[in-house]
Amino acid sequence: MIDYKSELNNEQLRVVTAEAGPMLIIAGAGSGKTRALTYRTAWLIEQGVPPDRILLATFTNKAARSMLSRVERLVGEQARLVWGGTFHSLGNRVLRRHARRLGYEGNYSIMDREDARQLVSAAVMEAGITTKSEKFPRSDRLMEMISLAANTSIPLDVLVGDRYPSAVPFLTDILKVAFRYRLRKSELNVMDFDDLLVKWRDLLVEHSDVREEYARKFEHILVDEYQDTNVIQANILELLSSFHRNIMVVGDDSQSIYSFRGADYSNILGFPDRYEGARIFKLETNYRSTPPILNLANLSIVNNRRQYRKQLRAVRQGGVRPVYAALADALEQADFVAQRIIEIVEEGVPLNETAVLYRAHHHSMELQMELVRRGIPFVVRSGIRFFEQAHVKDMTAFLRIAVNPFDELAWKRVLGLFGGIGRVRANAIWKLLAGSDDPRRFVFSRELEEGLTKAVQPGLRDLRDMLRILFESAETDQPWNVIERVIAGGYGTFLQSRYDNRRSREDDLRQLAAFSRNFDSLDEFLSDLALMASLDEDDEVSLKERKEPKVVLSTIHQAKGLEWSVVFMIRCSEGAMPLARALREPGGVDEERRLFYVAATRAKDRLYLCHPVIEGNRGGWGRPCEPSRFIRELIHGNAAEAGTPFEQWVIDRD
DNA sequence: ATACGATTTTTTTTT
């Protein structure tokens, strides 16, 4: 039996043991919302709710895993039966079962962002659009539009008219591209991330028997990070909770930072209106930060108008005022941060209790170089994700061919790796392969050879050598072994010739191989990859026991939900934080301020706001730049006075 | 006609 009273505070206890029904939990930063959710889940199970009738939607798969393993510690392994994961992975789970209802095969594959962008790019060319002299939007921008339209449920033409005025002259062509893109997706039997939500919702809307099944199944629905859900997700929740009406959503409107991908702030603000009889609970006790840090965060966020009123109270006492440090430029900033990190380590704070946060990935470049120079170990948690790196995608493309010989995207990727084969010839080869009844055999045939120009023959020979090994291995070996053999069978050499860091790329692939052991089949392994962000080692145990402590470098977005003793926020300059581009979006300033708030509330003990006065402008001398408005608006009178929530350091090295 | 290396442009955040 769990002693809820001693393990939870009163606010949390009320939430955990609340009567069933719709409820909204406004949970401030560091108020123990994860704790409340895990204990709530445990409590429901103890009350006799079958675990497989509980749905727990989280923001990342990692969050779901770690919550459920905590529930498991509380109530035993039945916790594993709880349906937990991101909306995308839950959608995938449902859609695999019902894909046929939507005109898809159950073995559809999931495209990551890069795949999707390339398919859009191909759609532009197929539609015969002249992109030469005009400034037709680039494929990544097109993808952004299509994706945002899907996630907001706004028709693409309306969305372009509203948010992309410069693209309006090309609207007809954009719609053509979007149409082709959709067509190609279903021809290829692939889904993009958005489809996992949109088609899930469509399934529930259009097939009442399926809706009934799931609505009756899930007695309790719990949702984490509700402030970052979009309208599709809100729809899905409405449909799923329509029978039992037991839905608990947890979130903090002050931490809504994903509107760029369609997250709709009004989901959380309007929850009480949409769910009649909804109760509102607030978690306002902050266990994480010292009062001076919380004070700064509170003073900043009050500048946002549209929000639930809440007052975060610090449990902790004492603490030092945050520091605002003005530095000459990005190099000085890097120097300052590195120097402070060293001093902080000397004071006894472990390296992995320190993080450096920034708005955009490239803001961390100078710092990375400085940390390398000084030999300070760090890990970068932004930038290209593990599964999006070229070599990882190459390897999975090989595996996909072995599993599904008609995987067009995988074939084209693999073909392009070989000399003399570019986009056009890869296309030609694919056409021939697709016309055969077994591409895996046809690729070795004389017929194929004869259908192709001389220039591809050497490349074709190399291709065949590798495929021979791949197919033979896939028949008999375990997935991890297949990967090893592809490397040994020629891909390693390829890496050597194309990149200068063959070793580390091979290591990545070995890591991939090791990871594949967690799956029963190659099939299952491949279908889950796209939904995974990284091969995070932090399965709690391994992190603490084996890993060398490292400073964490992260975008603010990726830092959500995490905490460190010491947090540096770099590039707190107007234009970078808030980011100039983001200010042009509707509601941009408020969202940027929420980002600032999220970043500040990650800090437990110390917070440094760094502002490089000269904007580093690609090698040359940049122009001077104001400190972030989020800092300026905190200043009342003189920054040196006790009235401001931070003290000001002016670092002058020379 | 195609591939591929050199050059120029543009760079937010992510399941």
Added chain:
DNA sequence: AAAATCGTAT
């Protein structure tokens, strides 16, 4: 730094 574009070699 990566992607789109341009120019040259095959």
